[in-house]
Amino acid sequence: GEDVEQSLFLSVREGDSSVINCTYTDSSSTYLYWYKQEPGAGLQLLTYIFSNMDMKQDQRLTVLLNKKDKHLSLRIADTQTGDSAIYFCAASGGSYIPTFGRGTSLIVHP
Amino acid sequence: ETGVTQTPRHLVMGMTNKKSLKCEQHLGHNAMYWYKQSAKKPLELMFVYSLEERVENNSVPSRFSPECPNSSHLFLHLHTLQPEDSALYLCASSQAESSLSNTIYFGEGSWLTVV
Numbered sequence: 703g704e705d706v707e708q709s710l711f712l713s714v715r716e717g718d719s720s721v722i723n724c725t726y727t728d729s730s731s732t733y734l735y736w737y738k739q740e741p742g743a744g745l746q747l748l749t750y751i752f753s754n755m756d757m758k759q760d761q762r763l764t765v766l767l768n769k770k771d772k773h774l775s776l777r778i779a780d781t782q783t784g785d786s787a788i789y790f791c792a793a794s795g796g797s798y799i800p801t802f803g804r805g806t807s808l809i810v811h812p
Numbered sequence: 813e814t815g816v817t818q819t820p821r822h823l824v825m826g827m828t829n830k831k832s833l834k835c836e837q838h839l840g841h842n843a844m845y846w847y848k849q850s851a852k853k854p855l856e857l858m859f860v861y862s863l864e865e866r867v868e869n870n871s872v873p874s875r876f877s878p879e880c881p882n883s884s885h886l887f888l889h890l891h892t893l894q895p896e897d898s899a900l901y902l903c904a905s906s907q908a909e910s911s912l913s914n915t916i917y918f919g920e921g922s923w924l925t926v927v
Contacts, residue, residue: 735915744816744902744918790855798862798914799845802855 704728704801708791713809720778720785722806728795729772735792735800736765736776745790748776778808786810815839816919818903824925825893833888833922835903843908844886845916846878850899861886862908893926900924 705727714720726734732753737745751758751765751774758765764777774793778785788807792800816837825831837844843862847855860867861880868878875897877889886903903919 733915737918742921742923744818744920745904747915747917750915792916794914798843798908799857799860799867800914800916804854 703797704731704793704795706791706793706801706803708789708803708806710804711807711809713811714781716781716783716810716812718781720776720781720808720810722776722778722789722791722808724774724776724791724803726772726774726791726793726795726801728793728801729769731772731793731795733794733800734765734767734774735790735794736763736774737790737792737802739788739790739805741787748789781808781810783810783812816903816905816917818901818919818922820922821920822923822925824927825890826927827893827895829890829893831890833890833901833903833924835886835888835919837884837886837903837905837917839905839907839917841905841907841917842883843906843914844880844883845904845906846886846888847902847904847918848899849902849921855902859888890924893924895926898925 708724735750736748762779788805791803794800846858859878879887900921906916
């Protein structure tokens with residue numbers, strides 16, 4: 703089955719860019735997702751990218767997909783303290799049920 | 813505010829109690845899910861109801877019993893739980909048509925503490 707890996711922690715300074723990385727194993731994954739989880743809350747869909755795209759930009763968020771390397775990244779420009787959260791990567795491969803990574807805790811400090 | 817509503821948001825129960833978690837989705841979706849999120853563990857898919865089919869994770873203990881009376885409502889019945897079952901239980905829904913597109917939308921979760 704699909705396996706999705708991401709680093710567990712990322713610490714950045716307020717105003718810098720954050721880059722959260724994710725790798726997946728199933729080359730047939732058609733949709734790749736980023737979710738954000740704030741403390742005490744559920745997972746909120748941030749953005750997704752279809753596998754025939756290389757890049758998707760939405761305001762401060764940029765998603766890059768390297769299909770050859772099965773690597774997905776989420777860049778947050780001008781990171782703010784309100785961006786502190788856990789970010790989950792998910793991939794939809796052969797099964798209609800996406801596989802989630804373990805989540806990356808983003809810590810933004812002044 | 814999300815299209816997936818979970819109640820209660822917080823629940824404390826004893827090991828001999830019987831309680832239920834409720835989920836309702838207002839998105840017109842045809843699939844609903846229960847996930848368990850414990851500290852320092854990956855998100856665990858417990859149950860899926862999709863297109864009238866039930867898919868379950870065989871590692872989930874029988875003290876958790878799901879019920880899906882229709883495509884908008886999902887319950888998780890809890891009976892004789894253990895302290896290690898304390899976790900955030902997340903309900904989700906999606907329009908499961910094929911592997912081409914299955915974006916999952918989550919509720920805010922129900923925090924369960926077993927004492």
